[in-house]
Amino acid sequence: MPTNRKYYRPYIGPCDPCPPIRVKSYETPPQLYLGFQPYGLKQFDPSTALRKGTLWPALYAPYTNPYEPREEEE
Amino acid sequence: MWIYEKKLQYPVKVSKCDPMMAKFLIEQYGGADGELAAALRYLNQRYTIPDKIIGLLTDIGTEEFAHLEMIATMVYKLTKDATAEEMKEAGLGAHYADHDKALFYHNAAGAPFTATYIQAKGDPITDLYEDIAAEEKARATYQWLINMSDDPDIIDSLSFLREREIVHSQRFREAVEILKEDQGRKKVF
Incomplete structure (x- = not known):
């Protein structure tokens, strides 16, 4: 079974003002498969x-x- | 012709007084990817789609009205006991000035509903791809709404609606597969 959520690590710039979100995610629900x-x-x-x-x-x-x-996701 | 059943498709409970959430939920009421747009889009496309797909569009288009009713119930419950001052604080001052507590078909930013939200191109594959995209956009909207709520009862109802978008998307994808099939060829599963 494919997972319903995928993760990626975006580039973190050295001069970004906000604390970075290091791991981002998006949904890949079952109808895709x-x-x-x-x-x-x-x-x-x-x-x-x-x-x-x-x-x-x-x-x-x-x-x-x-x-x-x-x-359990961490 | 429709038959109306006087109950919601899924129970709607609100456990937290949060009129600001109503402002966001209105996106699914009168927004571009909302339930009204979905219902009108599907029911209108039925006339120019191959016969095999008409029933699917009728069923899903009808269900979208049941979803619209759920959203309306949530918005109503979240705002019905708010004072003018509380409406103002929740960012609903502009809404209140025009509509009092009445619901209105506009999006979360107050842009009124427009027929330009929906397409009817007449090409069956084009229209079904639009429908699949619409379901995915509605699913995404429900995700963002869930992310902004901390009311477990609202989240429960929104999760149900999001799951229905998944099922609808699946059925539209199957409709595309039906149309791709060679006419008269035996299908083997």
Whole structure:
């Protein structure tokens, strides 16, 4: 499974006034990779699907604020 | 013809008094990549797209109105108990002067909604690529809104809406694949 978030290290100039963000990120959610959805993929049960916004775990890509990294992401 | 169900697609709760967030959320109400633009874009494109894709545009266009209703509910809840002074402090003074608490179709910076936000080129691939881009732009907008909120209930509703953009983008990408298929060729999965 591809990751939903990618990271890169931008150039940090010596004269930039603000404290630098050394690692930047962008989102790469699953629809970029899935292609035509194959038959027989795993499904959430209906009530979970209604809560998550999709029936398909393969399309479920929760988002968190990248400026507040969760511990497991650090 | 539509049938209206008198409930929101997903519950909207607001746990923090934060009228400034309403100012930002309005981007998804009357902004270029907002839910109104999305609904009008898809429902309008239905007439000039190959038959196989019409149902998808109807379904997604209709759902966008359900999203619009969720955004409207959030904006309403965030502003309904704000005083004139609090509206001013939240950066909504200009809005208040013109509209009081009424919602209006404009973006976060106050630019009114315009039909120029949406395209209808008539070329099916062109229109579907526009739709995919629109879904990704709406997804990005939800990300930036989530980043600016610290209300877990608002974030919960916005996360649901963002996930729907992912699913819509996936379905539009599949629509492109359907149109790319050679006519009459047997599809093997």
